[in-house]
Amino acid sequence: MNQASPPLASTDFTPVSTEKLAFVASETDDAKRAIEALSARYGNVAAEDADIIVALGGDGLMLQTLHAHMSSGKPIYGMNRGSVGFLMNEYREDELAERLSKADVTTIRPLELTARDETGKTHDALAINEVSLLRQTSQAARLKVSVDDKLRLEELVCDGIIVATPAGSTAYNLSAHGPILPISAQLLALTPISAFRPRRWRGALLPNRAQVDIEILEAHKRPVSASADHTEIRRVTHVTVRESSKVQGLIMFDSDHGWDERILTEMFRY
Numbered sequence: 001m002n003q004a005s006p007p008l009a010s011t012d013f014t015p016v017s018t019e020k021l022a023f024v025a026s027e028t029d030d031a032k033r034a035i036e037a038l039s040a041r042y043g044n045v046a047a048e049d050a051d052i053i054v055a056l057g058g059d060g061l062m063l064q065t066l067h068a069h070m071s072s073g074k075p076i077y078g079m080n081r082g083s084v085g086f087l088m089n090e091y092r093e094d095e096l097a098e099r100l101s102k103a104d105v106t107t108i109r110p111l112e113l114t115a116r117d118e119t120g121k122t123h124d125a126l127a128i129n130e131v132s133l134l135r136q137t138s139q140a141a142r143l144k145v146s147v148d149d150k151l152r153l154e155e156l157v158c159d160g161i162i163v164a165t166p167a168g169s170t171a172y173n174l175s176a177h178g179p180i181l182p183i184s185a186q187l188l189a190l191t192p193i194s195a196f197r198p199r200r201w202r203g204a205l206l207p208n209r210a211q212v213d214i215e216i217l218e219a220h221k222r223p224v225s226a227s228a229d230h231t232e233i234r235r236v237t238h239v240t241v242r243e244s245s246k247v248q249g250l251i252m253f254d255s256d257h258g259w260d261e262r263i264l265t266e267m268f269r270y
Contacts, residue, residue, distance in 0.1 A: 016075055016252075018100040022050035024065055026057030031081040037093055050074060052100055052252070056091075058082020059171075063229055066108075066128055066249045075105050075250035086170055086262065089254050103252040106183060108167050109208075110247055113228040114240040118219060127228035128249065129168025131241045132193075133214060134160040134225050136234065140196055141224045142217035147190075147210055155217065156201070159194040160224070163212055163241045170266050178203055180267050183260055188212075188243070211242040 023044045025035035034056045035044075047053055047069065055065040055078040062078045069076065077100060080088035092099075110126040117123065135141040141160060145153040164173035166181035169189050174180060178191030188210060191203040206212070216224045219237045226236045253262075 016100065016103075016105060017051040018097045020045045020049060020051045021096075021100075022047040022053045024053060024055050024061070026061045026082055028057065028081060031056045031061075034079070034081050034091065034093075038096070041093065042096060047074070052077055054079065054096075055088075056081045057088075058084045059087045060084075060230075062087040062251075063128055066251065067126065067229065070110070070126065070249050071247050073250070075252045077103060077252040086266075087167075087251070089252075099254060100252065102255045104255050106251050106253065108165070108249050108251060110244050110249070111163060111165060111188075111228065112242050112244045112247075113226060113231075115226045115233045115236045116238045117233060118223075118235045118237055123233045125228035125231040125233070126244065126247060127168070127231075128165065129171045129229055130162050130164040130173055131239070132160060132162045132172060132227050133216075133236070133239065134193070134227070136223040136225050139222040141222055143224075144215040144217055145190075146213040146215075147204075147206060149211075149213070152204075153198075153201070155197065156192060156195065157197040158192045161193060161214065162189070162191045164189040164191060165243075166263075170263070174266075179205065180263060181205075182263050208243050211240060214239050214241075 021042050023035045025031040053074055053076050055061050065076050078088035079091040110128045111131050113125045113131045115123045140157050143156040162173050166183045166185050169181040173189050173191050176191050176193045178189045181187050186208045188206045188208055215238050223235045226233045226239050
């Protein structure tokens with residue numbers, strides 16, 4: 001039986017030093033102009049010497065920065081200079097140190113993906129948002145799904161399936177009509193993509209300590225890829241997904257518009 005693990009995400013109100021900042025930016029023109037302006041105004045130290053890393057771009061850059069500094073103890077504060085910014089704060093150049101000193105720090109624990117491909121090779125990857133399995137050809141995928149070693153779906157015929165964290169519940173999971181999860185929820189969303197059989201199965205909410213095993217049936221005829229955020233493994237035959245008990249990242253949000261408020265706002269969109 002799996003042991004209970006810490007919450008997927010929690011908010012820490014301990015003040016963070018704002019003396020040394022490291023800025024990273026995406027390749028957009030807006031992000032490049034922002035890093036020049038902010039570096040001139042606040043200085044820009046190397047990431048390893050920084051108290052806080054400020055990411056200037058969209059959600060993709062935030063995910064890359066979180067992955068790069070996982071378990072470093074350095075919180076990441078994002079400001080939106082990209083096309084999508086659910087994980088980002090509003091971009092403003094003034095009073096940055098004051099904003100950072102008041103920001104909430106949220107601890108997030110990624111998912112661990114272990115995937116075996118058709119050659120028998122094992123691949124490991126981390127996912128902050130979600131692990132997704134997708135069919136690679138015109139043939140629908142056939143999947144066998146177990147949770148904590150108990151078979152739950154003998155056969156799921158679909159385009160794919162998602163295991164999403166609360167952090168990722170508003171991303172691909174939401175597009176696939178999965179539930180939005182509060183960031184402090186100790187839950188994972190298991191969401192099918194275009195399920196054909198069983199037609200009425202819409203997914204499940206699982207405790208964050210659960211282990212999900214997915215076996216790909218007819219893997220040679222109906223190949224499936226597995227993705228953990230930006231890492232993709234082709235032609236997998238079996239995947240295991242669980243929350244990490246060892247790795248964590250830190251993300252910062254302005255105190256007047258924290259992650260819980262963003263989630264609630266998204267829940268009531270129409």
